[in-house]
Amino acid sequence: MxxxxxxxxxxxxxxxxxxxxxxxxxxxxxxxxxxxxxxxxxxxxxxxxxxxxxxxxxxxxxxxxxxxxxxxxxxxxxxxxxxxxxxxxxxxxxxxxxxxxxxxxxxxxxxxxxxxSPEAIAEHAMALILTLNRKTHKAYNRVREGNFSLEKLMGFNLHNRKVAVIGTGNIGKAFCKILKGFGCRINAYDLYPNQELISLGVTYDTLEATLQDADIISLHCPLLDSTRHLINEQTLKLFKRGAMLINTSRGALINTADVIKALKSGQLGYLGLDVYEQESKLFFRDYSEDVIQDDLITRLISFPNVLITSHQGFFxxxxxxxxxxxxxxxxxxxxxxxxxxxxxxx
Structure with missing residues (x-):
């Protein structure tokens, strides 16, 4: 109507x-x-x-x-x-x-x-990283219940960590500049390297080399035939065990079933999503009183090391x-x- x-x-x-x-x-x-x-x-x-x-x-x-x-x-x-x-x-x-x-x-x-406002999405990607890492969402809920324990809330310093940025267009570029402020080491993959970022110390390499040994991988590329399911069973094997994956671009950049397997095995340590491959059936609506029929997203929600927002990075x-x-x-x-x-x- x-x-x-x-x-x-x-x-x-x-x-x-x-x-x-x-x-x-x-x-x-x-x-x-x-x-x-x-x-x-x-x-x-x-x-x-x-x-x-x-x-x-x-x-x-x-x-x-x-x-x-x-x-x-x-x-x-x-x-x-x-x-x-x-x-x-x-x-x-x-x-x-x-x-x-x-x-x-x-x-x-x-x-x-x-x-x-590419900064809006870049800042949201950083918000996902900080929340997953320092577990502020869990701390918030604990304190509201009178629980002031620090057990299971330990994170890691972002300073000097290696971050892989996949795609350095307007949003990826803004994200790299935020990372520089945290003192991160930035490796990037893009078919068209950005000279301004290179001058700021960003290193470009192949996709495989960029993914390897990264503590955090953040996706900032468009959805094309060549990038659909860019993160899959094979590329996940290149990840450093326990690495964090962030996606604020398009849901279909990730093969969700393969990512779930990597979370279950511990190969993937953290997952932050603002987009989801089947989001058109879910996002921007209230299903709090319904049984969600999407088994993949309900499985993702069940992981303690997964944080999902409903395409609000631009907002x-x-x-x-x-x-x-x-x-x-x-x-x-x-x-x-x-x-x-x-x-x-x-």
Whole structure:
């Protein structure tokens, strides 16, 4: 069921033409920021995700705005095209959930937000590391129950520890700079080494060499065919026994079943996730009164050395503002016939 809300126009730079935009997978915070930074378009919010079952809701709209777990495959695109949709805008950086080639064939541009406060996600990755390491989540619960014991709360110094950073784009770069402040030794893997990071002392190597002997491995790369299940049974064997794995990028970078086996054997010592391969069926919803049917995530939750957050790494006021302003800039560029600088390409 769609929820309809009038747009609050606060920006005086109204484009000459406006669009009727269906915004899917929305919550109160989406409405707050999109209403605030709307440049004059008519916005309709849908709590439902966009997929084959909900594509019919786009009839009468000019554009759709989607998020990470909306599915825009060939079937959805054909439905959008039949309904007169002229533009797809993503309020995120990744676009692996959209068949961009099929969209191009239908002459429907796909625009994205290539960067929105990379520091937000980098800082969340560090928060996962610090929480897992120093067990502050467990200490918090203990003290609330009157338990002031330090038993089983010992962590390790991050100073001089080797951290493997897989992917040094905007987020990986911000993460490396945070690590430098902790005095970590940073090894990185990226097809395109960053010269600024090299000048700061970051060492680049092959994936295999980067993974070996690392105390912490943090993933900051996009989901591509070449990176799907990058962490699997074979690459986990390269890990230093007891190492920590952090993923704030895309869930499918990890083969979850293989990671569970590594946790059970002790090969993997800690796991921090802000993303999950099957998250579209779970994240952003409240299932606290339900029986979760996903056996893999229920198994992960049962481990004392696993910390999972529900894709909240991006969730800061600064990031939400950048997402909204860039999304409307993308829409206005399309309306005004300007260059589509943030067009997704394959």
């Amino acid at each position: 769609a929820s309809h809300h009038p747009s609050l126009i606060t920006n005086s730079a109204i484009p000459q033409a406006t669009m009727k935009i269906a915004i899917f997978s929305t919550y109160q915070y989406d409405e707050q920021f999109f209403n605030r930074f709307n440049t004059g378009h008519t916005l309709t919010y849908f709590v439902l995700p966009l997929n084959e079952q909900t594509a019919s809701l786009t009839k009468g709209f000019d554009a759709v705005c989607i998020f990470v777990n909306d599915i825009v495959n060939t079937a959805v695109l054909n439905a959008l095209h039949a309904n007169g949709i002229k533009l797809i805008v993503l309020r995120c950086a990744g676009f692996n959930n959209v068949d961009v080639k099929a969209a191009d064939d239908l002459n429907i541009p796909v625009l994205r937000v290539p960067s929105y 800061t006021a600064e990031a939400m503002e950048q997402i909204a302003t860039t999304t409307f800039a993308n829409i206005d560029a399309f309306v005004e016939g300007k260059a589509l600088v943030n067009r997704a390409t394959i």
